Amino acid sequence: MPDSQLARSVAALQPRAREELAELVAFRSVADPEQYPPQECRAAAEWVADALRGEGFEDVALLDTPDGTQSVYGYLPGPAGARTVLLYAHYDVQPPLDEAAWLSPPFELTERDGRWYGRGAADCKGGVIMHLTALRALRENGGVPVGVKVIVEGSEEQGTGGLERYAEAHPELLRADAVVVGDAGNFRVGLPTVTATLRGMTLVRVKVDTLAGNLHSGQFGGAAPDALAALIRILDSLREEDGSTRVTGLTSDASWEGLTYPEEDFRSDARVLDGVELIGSGSVADRIWARPAVTVLGIDCPPVVGATPSVQASAGALVSLRVPPGTDAAEATRLLTAHLEQAAPWGAKVAVEQVGQGQPFRADSDSPAYAAMAGAMAEAYEGRQMAIAGQGGSIPLCNTLASLYPEAEILLIGLSEPEAQIHAVNESVSPQELERLSLTEALFLRAYAAG
Known part of the structure; x- marks a missing residue:
């Protein structure tokens, strides 16, 4: 099946992606019982579990992790002898902060100026939808060519380590040849990026x-x-x-060696007020990644x-x-x-x-999976070459997975580019990025299966 057909399938799935993202954003799934009732997180977890069952996943389960939250697991068998890929996202979100400062309700997905606004739209409920869309497009075009495990965490934003401890106690559960973490973001809208380091x-x-x-x-x-x-x-x-x-x-x-971050771009991305200086010394990339x-x-x-x-x-x-x-x-x-x-x-x-x-994390960016991702990104982004960047944020599970499965190749992609303003008021996601990264993931899974 030509890849142009795969791209058309991803495009045709976008209305469904928006509808499902709206449903998922509506859950006030802040994993802090002092702020929101725990049933909001449980309802979001059930939504993810039902979505996986609807896509034919087996062994779908809500895992009770040691920090009192739930992570959602499912397994989709692949062809005989195929590699296995683990897809990660999280359904818990940051609190909305000052709800009066939002231009639209934080838990109601709202389209404005070509973006979709809502808490978790980019970080990381959009990542859940990205995974589902990629798998659906592949199923419409010859099938999913690898075995797929999905894990969707319930306490990533709290940093309480529930899933890490669960994985350590059940080391075979998440074992895979490659891991795609859907909780990072492009360096800029339209610039395909893989994140290779995390603080x-x-x-x-x-x-x-x-x-x-x-x-x-x-x-x-x-x-x-x-x-x-x-x-x-x-x-x-x-x-x-x-x-x-x-x-x-x-x-x-x-010091950081690699992609540079011009100070003028950072000031714009961070919305630094005129006349206010940046803090620290060294390059911007040094300060935020190294x-x-x-x-x-x-x-x-x-x-x-x-x-x-x-x-x-x-x-x-x-x-x-x-x-x-x-x-x-x-x-x-x-x-x-x-x-x-x-x-x-x-x-x-x-x-x-x-x-x-x-713990911090550093990936091996010279691995075969990175080569497959580079090809997928170049195709989905019409010839733009993949950039490799760092990220100042933390995804503690990455280091746990690297320790448990030292042979696994770990790649970080996602929807949290600077305009998304994750963790701030008026968080949003670019629907164009959602479409292109869903296609990227589908192309990657196909290329990785053939490698």
């Missing part, structure tokens, strides 16, 4: 205590140690003067509205540290913890609790 991460809660209880700032302020002020001092110690990350003992001067990056994700303290004139007895923060390839995440956690404790002023009591952790 790992560690996530900690830090709590500072200085007093037995809050005190009147007029009566005690000036001598009573303020826990919020102590926390600010501690957090500020994590930055050099130029904004570079500073964690005592952690190397932060590595070096550690600390971010204060939230602070527990009184809001401005309703605040009283008090010296604060306690304050807390959630701190994320992105860890580049070549650095052990557990060691980075130890160093970050020690730094936070040692930076406390005035003898303030500091408690650090690890919340999540994931």
Whole structure:
């Protein structure tokens, strides 16, 4: 069957892709019971399981992972002697943040200016739809030429490691010759990209205590140690003067070799305000792909509205540290913890609790699967050659799979290009990218089977 027919099949499947993505986006599947009821995640998992059953998958199951969430698994047998490919995505999403800042409801897929908006549209419910579309197109054009395992995770955004621990306890379940992780993104819309490195991460809660209880700032302020002020001092110690990350003992001067990221493009992608400088030193690619990056994700303290004139007895923060390839995440956690404790002023009591952790990842981009993907991308993108980039984010499962299956070839593609604004308000997906990457995956599976 000519590949032009495969492309026509993918194009004809786009209305169904949009309809199903709308159904999946409608689930408020934030894997945090303190924010959304757990049944939203369970309903999303059931939707994915039903979709796999509808495509003829066998052994479809909702796996209860150690962190209390569920991952969806299914297996589609291939021809005798065929290779097996594992397709990965996740159905859990980030919270919508300020819903009033969304131009359309975050859990209602909305088309606007040629893009589809909704929480998880790109990260990573669109990845689920990409996998389904590719498989459907192949079935319409001679069949799926490889055995396919699908795993759709339920807690990737929380970093709680449920699927990693489950995979380690059931090492044969996800074994495959190649793995396609549908949770990355092109460097730019229309530029086909495979992500070859991922930073790992560690996530900690830090709590500072200085007093037995809050005190009147007029009566005690000036001598009573303020826990919020102590926390600010501690957090500020994590930055050099130029904004570079500073964690005592952690190397932060590595360089990135490969695809460059012009500063003007980064400023535009990141929507940096006029007159505001970028932080750090080295190239942009060095800073976001090859070096550690600390971010204060939230602070527990009184809001401005309703605040009283008090010296604060306690304050807390959630701190994320992105860890580049070549650095052990557990060691980075130890160093970050020690730094936070040692930076406390005035003898303030500091408690650090690890919340999540994931190792960094580096793929072998010279493998046969990468050659097959390069050919597939060039065809789907009408001659544009595949770029290889890094990614500052974390997908902890990648390192687990690489450890469990050292012979497996791992490729990362997906829909989270810069315009998607994942993790922010008004997240969106490009329907053109969804179509082209679905075709890419179908072409890849065909080429990989023949290799």
